[in-house]
Every structure is written in structure tokens, then in C-alpha cells.
Amino acid sequence: MPSNDQANLRLLFGGTFDPPHLAHVELPLAAVDAMNAREVIFMPAHVNPLKQACPPSSNEHRLEMLELAIAGRGLATIRTDELEREGPSYTVDTIRLLKQEYGDDPLRLLIGSDNAIHLDQWKDVAQVLELAEPVVMLRHPHNREGFATAVDGVAGHDRDWWSRRVLQLPMMDIAGTWIRGLVGQGKQPASLVHPAVAEYIQKHHLYR
Numbered sequence: 001m002p003s004n005d006q007a008n009l010r011l012l013f014g015g016t017f018d019p020p021h022l023a024h025v026e027l028p029l030a031a032v033d034a035m036n037a038r039e040v041i042f043m044p045a046h047v048n049p050l051k052q053a054c055p056p057s058s059n060e061h062r063l064e065m066l067e068l069a070i071a072g073r074g075l076a077t078i079r080t081d082e083l084e085r086e087g088p089s090y091t092v093d094t095i096r097l098l099k100q101e102y103g104d105d106p107l108r109l110l111i112g113s114d115n116a117i118h119l120d121q122w123k124d125v126a127q128v129l130e131l132a133e134p135v136v137m138l139r140h141p142h143n144r145e146g147f148a149t150a151v152d153g154v155a156g157h158d159r160d161w162w163s164r165r166v167l168q169l170p171m172m173d174i175a176g177t178w179i180r181g182l183v184g185q186g187k188q189p190a191s192l193v194h195p196a197v198a199e200y201i202q203k204h205h206l207y208r
Contacts, residue, residue: 023172045089183207
């Protein structure tokens with residue numbers, strides 16, 4: 001993993017956050033600590049370009065749940081740039097915007113290994129990685145070796161290049177689809193989300 005001694009480093013972490021679960025919050029904050037970054041920027045997407053159907057929950061619900069999930073976590077901020085744009089949320093557009101705003105301050109793209117192996121499907125991926133070097137969090141079923149094999153050649157980079165960009169963090173095997181499924185069965189996802197998020201889901205009858 002490239003060393004970082006620049007106090008102005010920011011990590012960008014995007015997703016639909018439907019709902020935001022514990023891995024969405026704890027792992028990015030652990031990445032902030034590991035990289036000595038100033039903050040992680042949570043960027044909820046309006047529409048994932050690779051999943052053109054709208055998320056099950058509205059932008060308003062997803063944003064409110066994300067705010068509850070990171071409440072009191074001083075190294076985490078939320079930006080709504082993608083929610084405010086119509087159409088698919090392309091990461092390259094977001095990164096260009098942030099680079100204009102932050103100037104020479106370094107920006108890194110924080111991404112799960114499950115998404116990294118599909119980067120060739122992203123719009124202008126070469127520019128994405130040029131403007132915001134990736135930092136990869138391993139997700140099931142990937143270990144470091146398995147990920148390096150799966151990602152070899154993606155975005156024009158070999159397995160060694162990608163392996164050097166893996167951040168060693170605890171594995172938290174949680175997925176939003178599981179949570180929505182549990183709630184749909186009348187069960188409570190209390191161990192998978194922040195208590196305030198679980199309460200919000202119940203109060204607003206989400207995922208039923």
C-alpha cells in the first residue's frame with residue numbers, strides 16, 4: 001500500500017447505502033485510521049449505472065439513514081452531489097468535481113474488492129484511477145490472493161499493481177440485499193445496522 005504522510009488526504013466511498021450497514025461505516029473509518037486520512041466522504045448514488053433500476057428506497061430515506069449511521073463520527077462526511085444530479089451516477093463526474101474543489105489535495109477511491117473486479121465496466125475508468133488512486137477493501141469471497149487473481153488485467157493493471165492497493169482491514173461480511181431480505185421476512189437486522197437505522201427502517205416500513 002503506498003505510504004501517505006499528507007494530512008489533506010480524503011477517501012471517497014460511494015454506494016447506494018440501501019440501507020447503510022455496519023460494514024459501510026466501520027470499514028471506511030478503519031481505512032481513515034490506517035491511512036492517516038483527514039476524512040472519508042460518503043457519496044450516495046442517485047442511480048448505479050450498472051444497476052439501472054432505482055434503489056428500493058428513495059433518495060430521502062437513504063440519505064437520512066446514512067446520516068443516522070455516521071452520526072457522531074467526526075472523520076466521516078456526506079456529500080449529496082450525485083443525489084442532486086439526474087440520471088446515472090458516474091464516479092468519474094464526481095471525482096472531476098471533487099478535484100476541482102479540493103485542488104492538489106490528494107483523493108483516493110475507496111472500493112470493495114467485489115466492485116473493483118468490475119471496474120472495466122465503469123465510464124472513463126482510466127481517468128477515474130488517474131485522478132483518484134484506488135484503495136481496496138477485501139470482501140467475501142476474496143482473500144488477497146483470490147482478489148489478485150480475479151482482478152488481474154482489470155483497467156490495464158496486473159495483479160501485483162492491484163495487490164499493492166489492498167488495505168488490510170477486518171472482514172465484515174454484510175450485504176444490503178441480506179438486510180432487505182430479512183426485513184421482508186419480518187425479522188429485525190439489529191446486529192447488521194446501527195440501532196438508529198434499524199429503528200428508522202421499522203418506523204418507515206421500509207423493505208416490506
